Amino acid sequence: MTRKTIIMCVMSVFLTSLCFAFGTADQKAESVSLMQLIVNPEKYHGKLVRVIGVSRIEFEGNGIWFTKEHYKHRIYKNSLWIVPDYRALDATQQQLEAYNGKYVLMEGIFNKDDHGHMGLNSGTIEKVTRFQLWEKPDKTSQQKNSPDKK
Numbered sequence: 001m002t003r004k005t006i007i008m009c010v011m012s013v014f015l016t017s018l019c020f021a022f023g024t025a026d027q028k029a030e031s032v033s034l035m036q037l038i039v040n041p042e043k044y045h046g047k048l049v050r051v052i053g054v055s056r057i058e059f060e061g062n063g064i065w066f067t068k069e070h071y072k073h074r075i076y077k078n079s080l081w082i083v084p085d086y087r088a089l090d091a092t093q094q095q096l097e098a099y100n101g102k103y104v105l106m107e108g109i110f111n112k113d114d115h116g117h118m119g120l121n122s123g124t125i126e127k128v129t130r131f132q133l134w135e136k137p138d139k140t141s142q143q144k145n146s147p148d149k150k
Helices: 003-019 034-039 068-072 093-097 139-144
Strands: 021-023 048-056 063-065 079-084 103-111 124-133
Touching: 034 048, 034 079, 048 068, 048 079, 048 124, 063 068, 079 103
Parallel strands: 079 124
Antiparallel strands: 021 124, 048 063, 048 103, 063 079, 103 124
């Protein structure tokens, strides 16, 4: 393999990774499961957390769920409301909507007292400043950059 080919491959991987991540990582964020936040809300209230789950961004319906099954059936008590900080993410709502139904990693401040629209969720992750695809993108999503499939 020539040096030029290696450089092109490295650049391709780097640029592809940029397309599937918004915001920046914060080393101070504590990695926790959604289950930990729901079961022990007092322990994490007001803390910067990092979670992985299935995302949904929509009017009056933002959330992150444990699994795709919980997401599909809208089991709201097994989800947290999410409030993206679009400025910090340098993203639009439409860009984040492209990851609906996909596993994502996100970082934000956990609030045990805010239960989202109509009080349906089990808490809120506010000021989301990192939003990153956490599953291998399929060919369709790479081509269209819009992986939401129903």
